[in-house]
Every structure is written in structure tokens, then in C-alpha cells.
Amino acid sequence: MIMDYSMSTVKDLPREEYFASGHRLCQGCPEAIIARLVTKVLGPNLIVVTPTGCLEVSTSVYPETAWKIPWIHVAFENAAAVASGVEAAIRALQRKGLKYKGRKIHVVAIAGDGGTADIGLQALSGALERGHDFVYICMDNEAYMNTGIQRSGATPLKAWTTTTPVGSKWRGKLQLKKDIPAIAAAHGIPYVAVASISHLKDFAYKVKKAAEIDGPAYIHVQAPCPTGWRFDSSKTIEVARLGVLTGMWVLYEIERGVFKVTVPVPQRRPVEDYLMLQGRFRHLTKEEIEEVQRYVDEQVEKVNKRAGYTAIGPVVRL
Amino acid sequence: MSELKKWFELPIGCTNIEPGSSLNNITAGWRVFTPVIDEKKCTKCYLCWAFCPENAIKIADDGFPKTDYRYCKGCGICSNECPAKAITMIRQEV
Amino acid sequence: MIEIRWHGRGGQGAVTAAELLASAAIMEGKWAQAFPSFGAERRGAPVQAYTRIDDKPIYNRSFIYEPDVVVVLDPSLLEGAELRDVLSGLKAGSKLIVNTKLSPKSLAEKLHFKGEVATIDATAIALEVIGRPIVNTAMLGAVVKTVGVVDPSSVLKVLEKRFSGGVLKRNIEAIKRAYESTLQEVA
Amino acid sequence: MAQRMALSTNYAIAYAVKNCDVDVIAAYPITPQTTVVERLSEFVANGELDAEYIPVESEHSALSAVIGASAAGARVFTATASQGLALMHEVLFMASGMRLPIVMSIANRTLSMPLNIHNDHQDMMSSRDCGWIQIYISSAQEAHDTVIQAYRLAERLDILLPVCVCYDGYVLSHTYEPVEVRDKQKVLEYTPRVERPHVLDPDKPITMGVMALPNYTYEFKYQVVDALKRVPKALEEVDAEFADKFGVKYGLYEEYMCSDADVIMIALGAIASTARLAIDNLRSKGFRIGLFRPRLYRPIPVELWKSVLRKAKMLAIVDRAIAFGGCGGPLFSDVATMFINDSERPLMINFIAGIGGRDVTVRDLEQMGLMAFKSLEEGLKEQCIYFGVRGVDYGL
Numbered sequence: 001m002i003m004d005y006s007m008s009t010v011k012d013l014p015r016e017e018y019f020a021s022g023h024r025l026c027q028g029c030p031e032a033i034i035a036r037l038v039t040k041v042l043g044p045n046l047i048v049v050t051p052t053g054c055l056e057v058s059t060s061v062y063p064e065t066a067w068k069i070p071w072i073h074v075a076f077e078n079a080a081a082v083a084s085g086v087e088a089a090i091r092a093l094q095r096k097g098l099k100y101k102g103r104k105i106h107v108v109a110i111a112g113d114g115g116t117a118d119i120g121l122q123a124l125s126g127a128l129e130r131g132h133d134f135v136y137i138c139m140d141n142e143a144y145m146n147t148g149i150q151r152s153g154a155t156p157l158k159a160w161t162t163t164t165p166v167g168s169k170w171r172g173k174l175q176l177k178k179d180i181p182a183i184a185a186a187h188g189i190p191y192v193a194v195a196s197i198s199h200l201k202d203f204a205y206k207v208k209k210a211a212e213i214d215g216p217a218y219i220h221v222q223a224p225c226p227t228g229w230r231f232d233s234s235k236t237i238e239v240a241r242l243g244v245l246t247g248m249w250v251l252y253e254i255e256r257g258v259f260k261v262t263v264p265v266p267q268r269r270p271v272e273d274y275l276m277l278q279g280r281f282r283h284l285t286k287e288e289i290e291e292v293q294r295y296v297d298e299q300v301e302k303v304n305k306r307a308g309y310t311a312i313g314p315v316v317r318l
Numbered sequence: 319m320s321e322l323k324k325w326f327e328l329p330i331g332c333t334n335i336e337p338g339s340s341l342n343n344i345t346a347g348w349r350v351f352t353p354v355i356d357e358k359k360c361t362k363c364y365l366c367w368a369f370c371p372e373n374a375i376k377i378a379d380d381g382f383p384k385t386d387y388r389y390c391k392g393c394g395i396c397s398n399e400c401p402a403k404a405i406t407m408i409r410q411e412v
Numbered sequence: 413m414i415e416i417r418w419h420g421r422g423g424q425g426a427v428t429a430a431e432l433l434a435s436a437a438i439m440e441g442k443w444a445q446a447f448p449s450f451g452a453e454r455r456g457a458p459v460q461a462y463t464r465i466d467d468k469p470i471y472n473r474s475f476i477y478e479p480d481v482v483v484v485l486d487p488s489l490l491e492g493a494e495l496r497d498v499l500s501g502l503k504a505g506s507k508l509i510v511n512t513k514l515s516p517k518s519l520a521e522k523l524h525f526k527g528e529v530a531t532i533d534a535t536a537i538a539l540e541v542i543g544r545p546i547v548n549t550a551m552l553g554a555v556v557k558t559v560g561v562v563d564p565s566s567v568l569k570v571l572e573k574r575f576s577g578g579v580l581k582r583n584i585e586a587i588k589r590a591y592e593s594t595l596q597e598v599a
Numbered sequence: 600m601a602q603r604m605a606l607s608t609n610y611a612i613a614y615a616v617k618n619c620d621v622d623v624i625a626a627y628p629i630t631p632q633t634t635v636v637e638r639l640s641e642f643v644a645n646g647e648l649d650a651e652y653i654p655v656e657s658e659h660s661a662l663s664a665v666i667g668a669s670a671a672g673a674r675v676f677t678a679t680a681s682q683g684l685a686l687m688h689e690v691l692f693m694a695s696g697m698r699l700p701i702v703m704s705i706a707n708r709t710l711s712m713p714l715n716i717h718n719d720h721q722d723m724m725s726s727r728d729c730g731w732i733q734i735y736i737s738s739a740q741e742a743h744d745t746v747i748q749a750y751r752l753a754e755r756l757d758i759l760l761p762v763c764v765c766y767d768g769y770v771l772s773h774t775y776e777p778v779e780v781r782d783k784q785k786v787l788e789y790t791p792r793v794e795r796p797h798v799l800d801p802d803k804p805i806t807m808g809v810m811a812l813p814n815y816t817y818e819f820k821y822q823v824v825d826a827l828k829r830v831p832k833a834l835e836e837v838d839a840e841f842a843d844k845f846g847v848k849y850g851l852y853e854e855y856m857c858s859d860a861d862v863i864m865i866a867l868g869a870i871a872s873t874a875r876l877a878i879d880n881l882r883s884k885g886f887r888i889g890l891f892r893p894r895l896y897r898p899i900p901v902e903l904w905k906s907v908l909r910k911a912k913m914l915a916i917v918d919r920a921i922a923f924g925g926c927g928g929p930l931f932s933d934v935a936t937m938f939i940n941d942s943e944r945p946l947m948i949n950f951i952a953g954i955g956g957r958d959v960t961v962r963d964l965e966q967m968g969l970m971a972f973k974s975l976e977e978g979l980k981e982q983c984i985y986f987g988v989r990g991v992d993y994g995l
Contacts, residue, residue: 333697
């Protein structure tokens with residue numbers, strides 16, 4: 001059974017587990033939290049497609065697998081294409097009365113930001129444009145963590161990675177983060193949402209909604225990586241929460257073109273609170289932090305304009 | 319090496335036909351700090367259960383969350399997120 | 413075995429004509445091949461297509477260099493480099509079938525061609541019957557008439573499978589008119 | 600009822616796919632393959648074929664999508680050529696490693712640079728060791744029948760490997776010729792649906808496409824080696840069943856006048872078809888020459904090939920691909936390798952011909968045959984002849 005929209009607390013999350021213990025993800029890994037939640041909300045009539053990446057290599061090392069629902073990995077750049085094929089097969093076989101009879105099987109791709117924003121963007125765009133009935137979830141940890149913390153198109157401005165080092169000429173990443181949910185939304189698909197693991201109810205609601213909507217849905221969920229972002233493994237949720245509270249990670253959905261902030265933040269925390277928790281931003285000077293703050297302020301203004309009210313409030317320094 | 323399967327003993331097509339077999343991989347050895355739940359303080363909000371990346375916290379029949387130490391890697395999220403401050407991370411001395 | 417080389421311009425239907433002729437032969441139980449010569453050509457560029465017909469399986473998969481029949485769909489191909497291509501590989505007994513207003517004799521004189529020549533004003537037929545200068549079916553009629561490698565009724569049957577309604581009617585009419593009005597002579 | 604039609608090889612393949620009642624087709628346009636999937640999309644559009652047609656955004660995604668669909672239990676098809684096959688390259692290994700019975704047709708075309716849309720076998724030869732069953736055909740009829748056989752072969756539970764049906768771009772893909780289109784009901788009787796043991800099914804959840812460490816990877820790969828070993832016999836059986844049903848038999852190879860031949864010419868696909876005429880002409884001039892056309896090229900049925908070839912004094916191996924920097928063309932290297940430990944073996948001469956759509960005529964092939972005889976008499980001056988390249992003279 002898929003849980004009810006009206007779930008009031010995390011206590012109401014389904015107790016069934018389809019993502020087993022014993023996987024090899026890092027201590028405090030957000031991807032495990034995401035995989036657990038998505039499979040809980042949509043299992044067991046669910047097929048998951050995962051491209052190459054941390055989640056894949058850490059959950060499927062033979063002879064062990066953490067997956068208790070049907071799961072497939074093929075390559076790095078093709079999760080959306082593989083999911084397209086799975087979805088088409090289910091449709092054809094159901095229509096011909098050969099398999100998957102009489103039930104809704106959810107097809108969900110769970111990918112990282114590299115497999116989504118960079119190498120997998122073409123396959124994702126193709127699948128969204130073709131209108132397959134599937135959910136694509138991007139776990140955004142803002143770099144190539146599986147290969148050892150290299151920059152991706154989703155790495156934010158000024159963040160340190162092993163290929164955006166801090167030197168006399170470079171101060172971390174010189175470019176802005178690619179706005180992937182906006183790219184997904186530009187396809188005119190019925191549902192796009194941004195979620196956070198710090199707000200599980202909101203995330204679960206979006207996963208369920210995405211799966212139930214006919215046609216492609218895209219969910220972008222922040223995945224703070226203790227290893228790559230350089231923070232203590234106990235702080236994964238805390239960092240995620242501060243992303244939301246500083247307005248750096250706005251939780252919204254776009255349902256059939258209608259934009260809505262699902263978790264308003266009446267009073268914003270300064271970006272410093274978020275940045276300073278993480279080693280990847282430790283090199284930032286006061287001026288650079290102010291620059292990031294100004295950028296976030298601009299983004300927040302755009303969000304509020306789009307929402308039609310002050311969904312994300314002003315910065316309040318405690 | 320003797321316990322490793324031969325080629326014809328493996329499932330075909332790079333598949334694994336034992337769902338959830340990662341349970342065979344006991345990850346307790348990853349742990350440095352061990353979470354201890356103080357049931358007197360616990361409010362049964364289950365945030366620790368929901369946030370645990372290892373799926374290592376189970377809700378017992380008495381309604382209290384219990385840590386499955388075979389799989390707990392000691393990340394400390396449960397302790398950090400517990401609103402009632404009911405979970406303490408303890409250094410286990412060998 | 414008879415080998416036919418078709419010369420046209422991209423968009424005129426030389427490839428289709430080659431294929432329709434092969435289809436008619438195949439319908440009669442014969443063996444045939446039809447294939448185009450593709451370059452980077454686009455609409456308007458000179459193109460060639462080929463048809464081979466035989467009573468037994470055809471193994472040769474190379475182009476046709478010494479055709480028994482050359483069909484020219486567009487009179488403008490009878491000049492310069494295009495003319496060289498048209499006349500290339502013609503041997504004793506080769507037949508030339510050309511869409512032109514000229515008589516076979518005057519065309520042969522103009523081209524200094526010795527051999528069998530057939531001419532037909534396919535453009536006039538096409539404009540009159542089809543309303544556009546699509547000459548391939550008219551040329552097909554001329555080929556059927558002068559080469560006699562397939563029965564005219566087979567070509568009509570192939571057309572019936574391919575087209576319907578007014579398009580079918582007009583193309584059949586074009587073939588019939590061409591069949592009746594093709595002139596041939598041995599120069 | 601079977602129907603004799605004038606079809607190009609591309610269309611002959613489309614009809615075969617239709618009559619195999621394929622469930623999912625994913626493809627991306629590339630010359631000279633495109634008319635295969637154009638025709639298939641027409642079949643889907645007008646309801647003649649009940650399938651999902653996925654118009655993917657690249658060949659990489661085409662193969663990825665059919666992998667997903669095959670993994671979900673569907674009967675699938677894709678087609679490509681040239682750069683498209685090269686773009687699929689990494690995914691080819693995934694399809695075979697995952698043991699998915701995908702059928703793909705490949706209208707062989709050269710690889711850039713220079714850009715050229717015409718035929719040679721460079722595309723497939725660059726992907727020949729990827730665990731797929733590879734069958735080279737030499738007529739539209741054979742393409743039609745081989746696609747039908749391919750499903751039967753690929754879906755056999757003792758095989759479960761992807762199959763590609765290779766045919767010369769343009770030379771075959773765009774040539775109309777007579778094709779007996781097999782009756783759909785008979786086709787489905789011949790290749791009925793098979794329940795595969797490993798598919799994505801919520802009732803029996805499995806993990807597909809695992810990661811393996813050095814301790815298990817070799818064993819998984821060996822499974823593919825093992826399955827390929829079973830292919831020659833399986834294809835013989837599949838071919839015999841096909842003959843029972845449709846009255847036509849192709850074998851694993853075709854031999855023509857080999858039994859007493861001093862020189863045997865070996866060629867794949869369309870060249871082998873044309874070469875028959877060269878053999879006839881040379882025979883009429885008194886040269887004892889034969890022709891060997893491999894049909895099943897991966898896996899190579901080594902002993903079968905050798906049983907035909909070892910009787911010759913000289914093998915003239917015609918490759919329609921260049922192995923840059925190698926010891927001769929890919930087919931040559933394969934044939935040479937199979938004889939390497941035999942104390943008595945034929946001499947071998949390699950002709951690289953037909954590159955980038957360069958026509959290979961009956962006369963060219965006669966000339967190659969004569970060069971082989973001359974080398975046999977006077978000794979090999981050159982082992983690998985880049986036949987017909989302007990500016991190169993081998994003095995033969």
C-alpha cells in the first residue's frame with residue numbers, strides 16, 4: 001500500500017523496508033536515507049533503475065544486494081533511457097496481457113547529479129520529452145563522489161572539489177550551479193519538485209505524488225555528502241536542514257506548471273551557518289561569504305516573485 | 319578463496335537472485351562510536367528510525383526504537399537528530 | 413540477365429522507377445534487383461539507379477558499368493559531364509531511352525550514338541496527366557514498351573499495390589500514354 | 600500466407616520484426632539503417648504491430664532502452680549502423696553481460712573520418728568481440744529469415760545472448776529484391792515466447808547489472824564465453840527447425856566449389872555474393888578456386904571452418920575493414936589464428952577491399968583470385984594487400 005498523503009508525522013511512514021542493511025555506503029550517507037524512503041513509499045510494486053555511482057556500487061557488490069525490489073543498473077549516462085525501456089515494456093506487456101497484469105508498477109530512476117546534470121542529461125531530456133510514465137529522482141550531492149569528489153555541473157559556486165581546488169588563481173568552483181529542476185521543468189512535464197532529507201514528510205509526499213501523476217515526474221533532492229562536503233557523518237540531516245533554512249535549498253513543486261513553495265521559511269538563516277559547517281567552503285573569506293549571500297538573496301527574491309508572496313523570508317541573524 | 323562460487327554456480331547475466339542479501343554483510347566493524355538510547359528520555363517520535371541510513375533502528379514491540387548493532391556504522395545521525403537528546407554516542411573501548 | 417541504368421535528378425523518381433520495374437519482374441516470378449547510387453546528393457542533383465532482371469537468382473552486387481539499357485529521365489542530363497555519365501559503358505546492342513521531344517533519329521545524331529534509341533516526351537505526358545513534371549511512371553511505360561522485359565499488366569499491378577485513388581489513376585494513364593507514344597529506331 | 604514481395608533488405612528486416620510480434624522497439628535514425636525503423640514505426644502507427652516504439656535521442660539510449668525493456672521481459676528490437684554502433688559500444692558489452700536476448704540489425708557502414716555513409720565492415724569489426732552473436736547475411740531474403748532465426752536463437756534458455764544481423768549498407772540495405780515474407784503465425788510457432796529466468800518482476804525481485812570485484816568478475820564473464828560455445832550447435836538446430844518450417848536452410852557458412860580448390864576465397868556479406876561470379880569465371884579459365892562465406896562470425900565455429908579451409912593451398916581472405924596497425928584485416932587475423940598451431944596449413948593472403956563503399960566488382964575479385972594464384976606459384980610478396988588504393992602498387 002502506498003501511504004496516504006495526509007501522513008502527519010514520520011511515524012506514519014510505512015514500516016516495510018525494501019532497502020536492506022549491510023550496504024557499503026559511507027557512514028551518514030544521505031543516499032541510503034533517500035533509497036530507504038523512496039522504496040518504502042512506493043514499494044513493493046516498484047522497479048528501480050540506478051546508474052553507475054555511489055548508490056549503485058555500494059548496494060550491488062556481488063554476492064550481496066541491498067535491494068529487495070527489482071532493481072537494474074546498466075551504465076552511468078543511461079538511467080533515464082533504461083527506465084524508458086522498462087516503462088515501455090510494462091506498457092506493451094500489460095496491453096498484450098502477457099505480464100504485470102492488472103497492477104500499477106512504478107518505474108523510478110534514482111541517480112546522482114553527475115549522472116543527471118552532466119553525462120546523463122541527454123538521456124534524461126529524451127525520456128522527459130517522450131513522456132514516459134516514470135519518476136526520476138536526482139540525489140544531488142553536488143560532485144562526483146564515487147570517483148573521489150570531482151566537480152560536476154551541480155557543484156555550487158566557490159565549493160572546493162578535487163578538480164576545483166583552492167589555489168592562488170582558483171578559489172573553488174568558478175561557475176554557478178546548473179539549475180537542473182528548471183531544465184526538467186522546461187520540458188513541460190506534469191511534475192517537478194525539489195526536496196530535502198531533512199523534511200521527510202515533504203519528500204515522501206512528493207515521491208508519492210510524482211509516482212501517481214501520469215507521465216514523467218522529476219524530483220531533485222539534496223544529498224549532503226559527509227565525505228565530499230567535509231562534515232561529520234552525524235550532521236547529514238543538520239546540513240540538509242540548514243540548506244533549507246538559509247534559503248539555499250528551496251523546497252518547491254511545479255505541478256502542471258503551477259509553482260508552489262511547499263516548505264516556506266519565514267525567517268532565513270544567513271548562508272554562513274550552512275557554509276561553515278562544511279569543509280568544502282572553509283576557504284571562503286568574509287567577502288566571499290557575502291558574495292554567496294547576495295547570490296542567494298537574488299535567488300530567493302526570484303522564488304518569492306514566482307510564489308507570489310514572501311515564501312522565503314528575510315535573513316535574521318541570531 | 320575456497321568458499322567463492324564457481325562460474326556455473328553463479329546466477330546468469332550479472333544478476334543477484336537473493337534480494338536483501340546485503341544482510342550477510344555485517345557492518346558493525348565500521349563503528350567507532352556507538353549510539354545508546356535512553357528509553358527514559360525517548361518520546362517515540364521515530365525520527366532516529368526514519369533518518370537511519372543503515373536501516374539499523376527497529377521499532378520493537380514495546381514501541382521503543384532499538385539499534386541493531388550488527389549493522390549500525392556509528393554515523394551518529396540518530397544522536398544528532400534526536401529532539402529529546404535521548405541518544406548518546408559512546409566510544410567503545412576494546 | 414538484363415541490366416538497366418536510370419539517370420535522373422534527385423526528386424524525379426528514378427529510384428522509384430527502378431524499383432517499380434524490379435517489383436513487376438518479381439511479381440512475375442523473376443529475380444530482380446533495384447538499387448540506387450547514393451552520394452551526398454539532394455533534390456535536383458543528378459542521380460543514378462539500377463535495375464537487374466534475370467530468370468535465376470542474381471549474385472552480382474556491384475554497380476552496373478555496362479548497361480543493356482540506359483534510361484534518361486531528364487533531357488538536361490544530355491550535356492557536359494552528365495552526358496558522359498549517361499553514355500558511359502554503353503556497348504554494342506545497348507539501348508538508350510530518353511525523355512525528349514526529339515525523334516530517336518535526331519537524338520542519335522545529336523549524341524553521335526549508334527544503337528537502338530527510343531524517345532518519348534514524358535514531360536509533356538506528365539504535365540498533362542499528372543499535372544507535375546514527375547516523369548518516372550511515364551518513363552517506366554517507355555521502358556516496358558521498348559525493352560519488353562516485363563508484361564505491362566505486371567507494372568499496373570505493382571502500381572495498384574503502391575498507389576490508390578486519383579494518384580493511381582493518373583499514373584496508370586501516364587504509363588499507358590507513354591506506352592503508346594514511345595518512338596524507337598535503330599540508328 | 601507467405602508472400603513474395605520486392606523488398607529492400609531494410610524492409611525485409613522490418614517485416615521479420617513485425618512478424619515476430621516484437622514488444623518494444625527503440626531506435627535512432629542513422630543512414631543507411633533508417634528505413635528499417637521508419638517502416639517499423641509505420642507498422643506501429645497503423646496498428647499492424649502492437650509494440651511500443653521509443654524514438655530515443657541517441658543510439659546509446661536506443662540500446663539502453665531495449666536493455667531496460669528486455670530486462671523487463673519484453674521481446675525487443677533495435678537497429679543501427681556506423682557511428683551509431685560506435686556510440687553504443689560500451690552498452691554492447693552490458694547487453695551480452697546481462698544475457699539479454701536483444702536482436703539488432705546493423706546496416707554496416709564505415710566509420711569517420713572522413714565522414715562517409717557507405718558500406719564497409721569497419722563499424723561491426725570494431726565491436727566484434729563484445730559477446731554478441733554476429734551473423735553476416737548476403738541477401739534480403741537471408742536477412743528476413745535470419746532475424747526470425749535470431750529471436751529463436753537468442754531466447755533459447757541455453758543461449759540467452761544478444762544477436763546482431765549484419766548486412767552491407769546500401770549494397771544490401773537499399774537493394775530491392777525478391778523476398779518471401781514468412782507467414783506471421785508460422786513465425787510465432789517457430790519462435791514462441793519464452794519465460795526467461797531473470798527479469799524485473801516485483802513478485803520475484805532480483806538485482807540486475809550487479810557490481811563485481813576481481814573475485815567474481817571473471818566468472819561472470821566466463822559465463823558469456825561458455826554460452827557462446829553453445830551457439831554453433833544451437834544455430835544449427837535453429838536453422839534445421841527453420842528448414843522444417845519454411846523449407847530454407849542456411850547453415851553456419853556457405854561454401855562454393857571448395858572441395859577441390861587450390862585457392863579458397865573467404866569473404867563476408869555482399870562481397871561473397873558477387874564473388875560467386877568471379878569464381879565461375881576463374882573456374883572457366885581452369886583455376887581451381889572456391890568461395891567460403893562465413894555466416895556465423897561470432898562465435899567462430901573454428902573446427903567447422905577449418906574442415907573446409909584446411910584442404911586449400913592458399914586462402915585469399917577479403918576483409919572489408921582495416922585493422923589499423925594490426926597484422927592484416929580482422930577476418931584474416933581470425934583465420935590465421937585458427938591455423939597457427941597446425942604444422943600443415945594453407946598460405947594466406949589478405950585483401951582489404953571495398954572500403955568506404957568502394958565498389959567491389961566481379962573483375963576486382965577475379966584479380967584478387969589471380970593474385971592469390973600468382974603468390975602461390977611465386978611465393979608471397981605481400982601478406983596484406985590494400986586492394987585498389989590509388990598510388991599503391993604491389994607488383995602482383
